[in-house]
């Protein structure tokens with residue numbers, strides 16, 4: 001087993017030991033192996049013929065539950081958006097496909113894609129109100145969506161059959177199912193659903209290991225940090241809701257043509273809770289864990305006829321037990337944590353070399369970032385008061401001042417987190433005042449944070465590659481299908497990430513999850529991630545805080561490298577000796593106002609700076 005201890009540095013250190021860790025590694029490798037996957041698929045396809053029709057039907061339910069769980073896995077596990085109303089999407093898929101086939105004479109092969117699209121469109125629409133709320137409010141809002149859907153189904157008698165339900169949907173269980181002219185019995189339908197499930201799981205794994213999956217995780221952990229490297233939270237969430245809706249709709253449509261009867265009760269709150277429990281107990285983020293969980297929660301109750309009366313009590317107990325004992329679910333118990341770069345990309349990048357010199361802004365006019373009379377008020381408090389400064393390419397400007405003097409607020413204004421009350425921010429000829437954070441990052445003004453904001457369970461390498469997100473041009477579909485162009489482009493950026501890892505002295509820890517590493521390493525990784533976003537201006541908010549002397553030396557060298565690349569650098573810090581060796585000029589703030597602008601020697605003699613900030617330190621310097 002692996003045990004975790006806290007070092008003085010605050011990092012969690014994994015202690016390798018024999019036994020279950022090796023077992024987990026072995027199991028993970030086995031499950032990920034294409035031969036194993038093919039053999040399992042073949043076994044199920046052929047072996048199903050030996051099973052009773054009842055068992056085959058339950059197995060079809062398992063597969064549908066596995067697809068449904070993936071919709072929660074994507075929305076909640078990856079993108080961090082809770083949903084208590086997923087039965088609504090499941091129901092949209094089921095009713096849409098059922099009605100199209102039964103009443104409109106559609107072929108199932110056409111009705112299912114339409115149902116999936118409708119559920120995706122509903123998910124996309126839901127993302128707009130969902131984007132305005134979070135946490136418990138989001139849970140309530142999605143619960144409301146599920147309830148509205150349930151009521152519509154109950155009341156819309158003419159279309160859905162209301163409380164009496166919709167019987168006679170062409171289905172495998174009723175032996176009335178025909179797809180593209182082929183009559184399908186329960187066994188045929190199981191085999192079809194099995195192939196669809198295999199495809200969904202394959203695409204889901206691809207998506208998780210693509211720029212899309214990494215972006216989902218980035219907004220999950222910190223929307224502000226994601227925005228700072230050019231990942232827009234709004235459109236990323238829209239995509240997550242749409243794809244999640246599509247997966248739930250697919251599960252619903254497959255369900256409709258399995259059972260043949262649709263009643264509103266099948267799409268009420270218990271269905272939403274059931275899929276959440278399956279996903280959480282399976283382990284959010286673990287595809288294989290959720291397949292096992294879907295099996296557990298579907299097969300056992302059906303077979304043993306347990307839960308029938310006690311379903312909710314059983315779910316509650318299992319969930320509580322699982323969260324207490326297995327916070328990472330079955331997936332965390334049996335498998336290694338999932339990884340977020342495709343092995344093919346890793347292999348391809350290993351054969352490439354990248355020169356960090358290519359990070360130098362190329363073929364572009366040397367432009368400065370100009371802050372003109374920026375004021376930022378919070379109610380009656382003036383946090384930044386008419387500040388003007390200029391950041392020039394190849395120069396390092398320090399921004400110093402006492403605590404609460406407005407340094408971080410100024411960085412927040414420049415990086416698009418706050419819209420200033422007055423004043424302008426220009427980069428070259430372009431007015432970037434009031435642009436959102438991801439638009440500012442796209443304008444190549446990138447920042448780091450006082451408290452490093454990385455994706456905790458990503459490795460150092462995965463965190464760095466996230467920095468290149470906005471530069472990746474291949475489509476989400478190409479990423480999910482793992483097309484060669486997408487692999488080649490990712491590999492190219494990964495090779496550059498390797499070069500930056502080397503520059504930042506992080507190569508040795510590249511494969512370690514970032515939350516197992518000391519604070520200083522995380523800070524360096526955050527600076528590296530910002531660098532991979534190819535900034536022309538970089539704003540570093542106290543990057544040296546909490547670093548050891550050795551780490552500070554490493555950081556100073558990295559900042560010098562960035563200067564040599566021609567970046568305009570703003571550096572907030574309190575260590576005067578650290579700054580003295582590095583910076584070209586200093587701006588001092590006090591109570592939001594700029595009280596000094598010039599070189600560091602002049603600053604140390606300036607009476608106003610001594611009075612407001614340096615105090616005794618200046619006299620000893």
Ligand SMILES: Nc1ncnc2c1ncn2[C@@H]1O[C@H](COP(=O)(O)OP(=O)(O)OP(=O)(O)O)[C@@H](O)[C@H]1O
Nearest residue numbers: 378381383401402403404405406407408409410450
């Ligand atoms: N979102 C906010 N709402 C209200 N007041 C804020 C907000 N952000 C900052 N402030 C206030 O603005 C002032 C400047 O804060 P800011 O964090 O910019 O200072 P700082 O110089 O970065 O301080 P430190 O060195 O401690 O990080 C403080 O009085 C702070 O309380």
